[in-house]
């Protein structure tokens with residue numbers, strides 16, 4: 001993969017959801033910190049994976065980048081411009097360049113619209129007024145994702161899960177985006193169909209120079225599909241590394257535990273599975289210090305009070321854990337909570 005330049009840079013992104021309570025139910029009594037200070041960048045032409053357990057904030061991160069959810073704080077630089085500052089109409093125009101593929105190909109397509117209309121709809125939203133131009137583009141993109149002209153006149157219910165996801169991909173592609181956020185795009189599909197959809201996405205990436213953010217809880221799929229990966233836990237990015245590096249030698253204890261569940265790549269090599277104790281804490285009341293400390297099998301005293309930050313340990317590898325930044329943490333006294 002040829003890495004060119006940073007297409008997207010996310011800095012200290014936060015998304016907090018208010019929880020209302022009180023006598024009238026109108027007072028904000030706490031906040032759910034769905035994403036809490038996430039930073040990463042995505043290079044032009046690469047596939048950046050975001051993994052983590054359900055509820056870790058990975059889908060919220062994708063939707064906040066696209067501003068389907070408004071960020072509470074932070075910057076989102078797309079091609080050097082902070083899109084977190086754009087107004088609604090500026091953002092609507094920019095969505096031409098950043099599109100999303102949703103997880104559920106059954107729920108994400110309007111059952112009352114024909115496939116042709118579903119694929120064409122974004123062009124109408126982006127004010128492409130010439131009907132013949134829209135028709136030409138719909139046929140072109142349908143062909144690219146393997147849909148026939150006859151299939152365009154049918155309704156979504158007539159299609160299998162894999163075919164519906166092709167329709168979702170066509171709709172995302174129609175505006176010729178530069179970045180596609182794929183939110184669990186194959187997790188609702190059978191394993192045999194998953195590889196067809198992933199191969200299609202990879203072919204389209206090669207052909208059109210697409211950049212993907214690929215959100216998934218499935219570590220095998222991410223390993224197969226992504227170039228670099230960010231691991232999220234409780235709204236924070238805890239490790240970012242190239243695929244090979246992360247899967248061969250994860251540094252963060254959470255990433256270590258997650259990856260220990262995967263079968264060994266060598267048939268004679270036995271792997272010890274790390275079972276984490278306890279449940280994921282509530283994002284409305286995260287633990288002090290390192291939010292992973294109540295479940296961490298390497299926890300030290302300082303982890304209970306000092307919050308680690310994501311810092312580089314080598315080129316293209318960053319981790320948020322005191323084990324790797326002890327000298328710096330002790331001298332700077334860290335970020336006390």
Ligand code: SF4
Pocket residue numbers: 252253254290291292293296297298299300303308320321322323
């Ligand atoms: Fe575990 Fe401490 Fe590292 Fe957190 S900072 S992951 S508790 S060792």
